[in-house]
Amino acid sequence: MNILWFKRDLRVQDNAALVRAAEGPVIPLYIYEPDYWALPDTSGRQWAFIRDCLEELDRDLTALGAPLVVRSGDAVQVLEEMRQQYGATTVVAHEETGNLWTYRRDLRVHAWARGQGVRFVECPSSGVVRRMASRDGWAKQRDARIFAAQVEPPQALQGPDVPSDPLPQGPHDPIPDRQPGGRRRGLALLGSFLTERGHDYRRAMSTPLEGATACSRLSPHIAAGTLSIREIAQATAARQREDIDGDWKKSLKSFQSRLAWRDHFIQKLEDEPKIETHCLHSAYENMREDQPVLRAAWEAGETGLPFLDACMRSLAATGWLNFRMRSMVQSVASYHLWIDWRATGPHLARMFTDYEPGIHWSQAQMQSGTTGMNTVRIYNPVKQGKDQDPAGVFTRAWVPELRKVPDAYLQEPWRWDGAGALAYPPPVVDVMEAARAARARIWAVRNGEDFRGEAAEIIRKHASRKDTKGRFVNDRSKKKPKSAASAKGQLRMDV
Numbered sequence: 001m002n003i004l005w006f007k008r009d010l011r012v013q014d015n016a017a018l019v020r021a022a023e024g025p026v027i028p029l030y031i032y033e034p035d036y037w038a039l040p041d042t043s044g045r046q047w048a049f050i051r052d053c054l055e056e057l058d059r060d061l062t063a064l065g066a067p068l069v070v071r072s073g074d075a076v077q078v079l080e081e082m083r084q085q086y087g088a089t090t091v092v093a094h095e096e097t098g099n100l101w102t103y104r105r106d107l108r109v110h111a112w113a114r115g116q117g118v119r120f121v122e123c124p125s126s127g128v129v130r131r132m133a134s135r136d137g138w139a140k141q142r143d144a145r146i147f148a149a150q151v152e153p154p155q156a157l158q159g160p161d162v163p164s165d166p167l168p169q170g171p172h173d174p175i176p177d178r179q180p181g182g183r184r185r186g187l188a189l190l191g192s193f194l195t196e197r198g199h200d201y202r203r204a205m206s207t208p209l210e211g212a213t214a215c216s217r218l219s220p221h222i223a224a225g226t227l228s229i230r231e232i233a234q235a236t237a238a239r240q241r242e243d244i245d246g247d248w249k250k251s252l253k254s255f256q257s258r259l260a261w262r263d264h265f266i267q268k269l270e271d272e273p274k275i276e277t278h279c280l281h282s283a284y285e286n287m288r289e290d291q292p293v294l295r296a297a298w299e300a301g302e303t304g305l306p307f308l309d310a311c312m313r314s315l316a317a318t319g320w321l322n323f324r325m326r327s328m329v330q331s332v333a334s335y336h337l338w339i340d341w342r343a344t345g346p347h348l349a350r351m352f353t354d355y356e357p358g359i360h361w362s363q364a365q366m367q368s369g370t371t372g373m374n375t376v377r378i379y380n381p382v383k384q385g386k387d388q389d390p391a392g393v394f395t396r397a398w399v400p401e402l403r404k405v406p407d408a409y410l411q412e413p414w415r416w417d418g419a420g421a422l423a424y425p426p427p428v429v430d431v432m433e434a435a436r437a438a439r440a441r442i443w444a445v446r447n448g449e450d451f452r453g454e455a456a457e458i459i460r461k462h463a464s465r466k467d468t469k470g471r472f473v474n475d476r477s478k479k480k481p482k483s484a485a486s487a488k489g490q491l492r493m494d495v
Contacts (some may be wrong), residue, residue, distance in 0.1 A: 001086050002026045003079065004301045005093040006068070009125055009225035010053040011183055014150040016123040021092040022154040027082065030054055032072040032168050039101055041349035041357075044173025045319045049353050051167055053224050058181070066071070066157035070162045075105055076112045086160055089118060094122045094125035094225070097359040100277060105450030126229050127263035128358075129271050134461060135267075146233045172363030177318040179220055179353055186221035189341050190232060194239045195220070195250075201251035208311060211322035211393045213492050216255065219320075219354035222262070233259050247449075266358025268462050276361045280462070281372025281454055283445050288334070288368075290343035297428055298333050299347050301398070304427035306411050307385025308332055310398035310469075317398075324388070327367050328379040334368035335378045335438035336429050341368040374454040376442055378435050385411035387468055399424070437449055 003022035006028065007333050012018055016124075021028075037047055057222050059066040071078045082088050091113060096102060113120035127142035193201075193216040204214035221227050233256060268273050297303045301312035311329050315321045321329070327350070333344040345364040349355045369376040389395050392410045397404050401424040402413055409416035414426055444452065 001088045002090045003082055003088045004028045004078075005091055006030045006057070007093055007225075008098070008223065009094040009228075010057045011051070011226050011228070012057070012064065013130065013152045013183075014228040014231050014413065015094075015153065016125065016151050017092045017094045017121075018153060019089075019125055019151050020121060022157055024090075025071055025159045026157055027086060027088065027159050027162055028124070028157070029069050029071065029078075029082065030057075031075050031078050031172070032070065033075060033105070034072065035074070036101060036105075037171050039099070040346040041099060041170075041355065044171035045175045045178055045351075045353050046355055047170035048175075048178060049181035049220050050224055051170065052185075053183070053226050056182040056184065056226075062156065062371075064154065064157045066159045066312075069162045070167055071165055072168055073377060073424065074110050076172075079109065079112065079118075080116070083116060083118060091118060091123060092123065094120045095128070097128050097266050097358050099361075100273055103273050111157065125225070126266070127260070130270060132267070132271060135463065138264075138267065139176060139260075142260065146230050146259075146263075150230055150232070150234070151230075151362055151492045175317065175319055179217065179319060181220065181222075181224060181226065183226040184440075186226045188220060189217050189221070190235060191386050192228065192417075194235060198251050198255065199248055202247070202254040203251075205322060205452050206324045207388045207394075208314065208322050208325050209389060211324075212318075212320070213279070215322060217320070219356070223356045224356045225266060229259060229263070237424040239450035254409075262356075262359060264464055265362045266335050268362045269358035271461065276357065279370040280365055280458055281370060281451070282371040283372070283448055283451050283454065287370075287441065287445060288338055291337060291339045293341050294337045294428055295343055295347075297425075298337060298339070298344065302425055303337075303429075304414070304425040305332070305381045305431070306395050306399050306402055306413065307389060308381040310385075310395045313398040315348075315351045316395070319351065321352075325384075326379060327363070328384050329365040330364055331379040332381050333378065336381075336431060336434040338434075338438060338441075341365060341370065344373065347410075371458065371462075372451070373459045376446075378438060380431060380435065382411045382431055 002021040004018060004026050009015055009017060032431065054068065054070070057317075059142070061068050075294065078473060079091060091109070096106065110120055112118070124145065129138060129141050133136060138403050142485045145173065178404075197213055198216065200210070201214050201216075204210035218232065236252055236256055240256075259431075272280070294303075298308075298312065301309035301316070303309055308329060310323055311325045315329075330341070330344065331346065333339050334341055345361065348364070349357075349360055351358070363373050366374045367377070369377070385395060392407055395410055401422055402410060403419070404447050405413050405416055413419050413422060413424065422484075
């Protein structure tokens with residue numbers, strides 16, 4: 001008897017674990033783990049999306065002859081109960097690169113399986129490669145997986161009649177504009193992106209206003225696994241082969257790069273799980289600390305910095321923010337407010353319906369300047385507001401207190417003569433002065449005596465191998481990653 005343990009691969013199409021488990025009698029199983037959903041980086045909006053996906057997955061599995069079985073509790077205990085009740089000898093799942101909690105849970109499952117003589121089989125499901133010694137050759141392996149033939153689902157499933165618990169209600173998170181889940185909604189988004197919405201993707205993805213439509217909006221579906229990266233990449237490649245105009249070609253090429261970029265960043269967490277809890281470069285440890293008052297203002301969108309506040313309020317209400325603005329809100333928290341990324345990261349993780357640990361924690365460190373290998377970029381929230389929301393439509397929509405402020409002062413309302421009458425707080429920091437102070441602190445660390453040696457090792461293990469056109473390549477002979485010495489000057493002030 002096989003148990004097919006669904007985690008974040010909630011689909012029957014292109015699912016290698018499903019095909020492997022279907023070689024014998026199978027029990028499709030989803031385990032609702034209360035301890036996971038009580039973590040500081042998980043939330044009700046994420047569970048509500050997953051719940052939508054599970055309802056649809058159950059219908060698809062039922063059509064194949066084996067409905068989804070839901071259990072609630074600790075994974076090891078649930079699996080042991082299933083082993084005792086149904087004689088399960090094999091557990092099949094996909095290789096998950098999740099947060100540190102799921103990593104440790106999977107280690108416990110492996111230990112249980114060994115102790116009980118149960119086979120625990122994990123199938124690759126994306127471009128993330130386990131047990132790599134270095135990044136050399138990663139791109140070749142990633143592309144071979146992504147552009148290999150998709151796995152067809154079995155015609156039917158056979159297994160015992162196992163009663164299922166109802167889907168739990170889970171944590172409560174009243175979000176006004178939550179994105180709904182389910183594979184069919186994901187397919188609809190993919191279709192509309194590739195044929196209509198994605199035409200201006202390359203240009204519009206940087207702005208929170210246009211990006212909400214021009215971006216694919218597939219990220220929560222990718223995180224939950226209602227669609228595989230392979231399905232998306234191959235559908236995009238098919239569209240690229242059609243007779244399309246230049247803007248379409250540029251946008252779809254950029255989208256394919258983003259898909260590869262996703263796997264690149266998740267690979268970092270796969271290679272080094274401590275990225276979630278420790279600065280990648282140890283020289284940055286203890287550099288910052290939590291600032292509860294500033295963090296509360298940042299979380300609530302009450303910092304007195306209009307564009308930043310608009311982004312934080314929008315995120316809270318919708319569960320989504322375009323990539324550039326995600327970078328900005330983390331950057332401002334880490335540099336201008338000088339808050340440790342481990343204090344702000346969990347809040348953003350909870351807010352993102354599409355929370356993907358491999359991307360999230362790598363980016364939290366990258367935008368906080370703690371990796372030791374990336375360009376340190378300090379976003380100016382005032383400049384970003386003027387550049388990305390020149391007409392003030394997004395800012396005024398989410399910060400209605402500023403609707404009467406003239407355009408010239410919208411991103412700096414404290415400079416307006418009527419600022420005293422606004423029901424809006426003054427800025428919690430001087431943007432330029434805070435950035436200068438942050439830059440000085442970062443330079444002090446980067447100029448440290450032992451900085452370069454450790455940075456070189458981090459680059460060897462984690463840096464991308466790209467050619468002159470920014471494409472991932474397969475070994476250092478084509479283009480070496482930047483050296484630690486050249487990284488010294490990589491500090492950009494986005495002013």
